[in-house]
Amino acid sequence: MPDISLRRFLLILFALVAGLLAVAAQAGTIYGLNHTHWAINHFSVDGRSAVDIIGPYQGGGGGWGYSPPAQWRPGMTVRVDWETGVAYSDDFPGFADRTKYKAWLAKIDAQTRQHSTVVPVPDYGSQKVCGITVHFLPCDQLQVTTSCYPYGAPEYPIKTPLHLPEPTSCPK
Known part of the structure; x- marks a missing residue:
């Protein structure tokens, strides 16, 4: 391995850090709003991880690094991967009885999808974009927006109420 002077190494390191900071400054957050009775255990947008656990009828976020293209184009999409499960369980048996604990864990895992x-x-259009917000709706439906306005603001484009009734059946 060739010798690199400390000064040259520091200059390269500085350039790399400055480049990463410039990319991060252009990137927005990934936020989620859960309109269902299930917990969102974790989710990602185009492979960029968001946040772990958004409880029922709550919002959460903080995942970093989603940058929509400067220009919207027809047919533009994002891939969202997510896991749902129970938000909490009142019947947690504790860890002392391993058999009861394992049975409880199997019941929780059976509800994970x-x-x-x-x-x-x-x-x-030409609006400023601020990352992406994913709305998790009943029947595993999603809506997304790149709006900079917070959910509930008059300018926010998605008007879906946070507390949606769960349908008795979902379309296939």
Whole structure:
């Protein structure tokens, strides 16, 4: 391995860090709003991880690094992968009785589901974009927006109430 002077090494390191910071400054957050009675255990948008556990009828976020293209284009989509499960369980038996604990864990795991879908990104035209917000709806339906306005603001484009009734059956 060739010798690199400390000064040259520091200059290269500085350039790399500056480049990463410039990319991060252009990237937005990944936020989620859960309109269902299930917990969202974790989710990602185009492979970029968001946040772990959004409880029923709650929002959460903080995942970093989603940058919509500067120009929206027709047919633009994102792939969202997510896991649903129970938000909490009142019947946790503790860890002392391993048999009861394992039975409880199997019951919780049996309710966990993996999902993946491709969602159209609405036209954001020349508006400023601020990452992406994923709305998790009943029947494993999703909506996304790149709006900079917070959920509930008059300008926010998705008006879906946070507390949605669960349908008795979902379309196939």
